[in-house]
Amino acid sequence: METKLPKGRETSQDHNGAGVSTEKLSRRKFLSYGIGGIATAIFAALAYPLAGYAVSPALRKQEEHWIAIGSIKDFKPGNPKKVDFSFRKHDGWTLVNQKSNVWVVAKGEGEFNIFSPKCTHLGCAYHWDDNQKKFMCPCHGGVFDITGKVLAGPPPRPLEKVSYRVQDGKLTVKGV
């Protein structure tokens, strides 16, 4: 009994006499494959530069910002000083004005401890208590000495140090 095959298919016999089914590529299918291939190529050609444009901020090397915060003569040993500053940095595609501050502790002879302004417990701003000669965090009672070491409270580690440079008598800090 002869079996009816779908349009575009036909049978033949191999050299062992077994039936083999083949499918002819119709003109319509050929055109649809061709159009699909061209559309894919156009999409890839457009998508590649667009994807590069979209992800390039993420791939951009982390910018370094060195901010001048004063003359080294402005800072006296034993007298921590909070310095506010601002700088411009890239945030994705936009250039934003970033405000920050640090605590500067002069150690003498051009040496400094410069601390991030955030408590190492949960990030609150702390202050220098000149009577007690300690850094005090108002949030949960964290206390640090002038070198940043934890004296009391929940902070798990010393105050975080910020990188600095001294050049031509000027103190610069690394903005983050």
Ligand code: FES
């Ligand atoms: S945030 Fe400073 S002690 Fe908790």
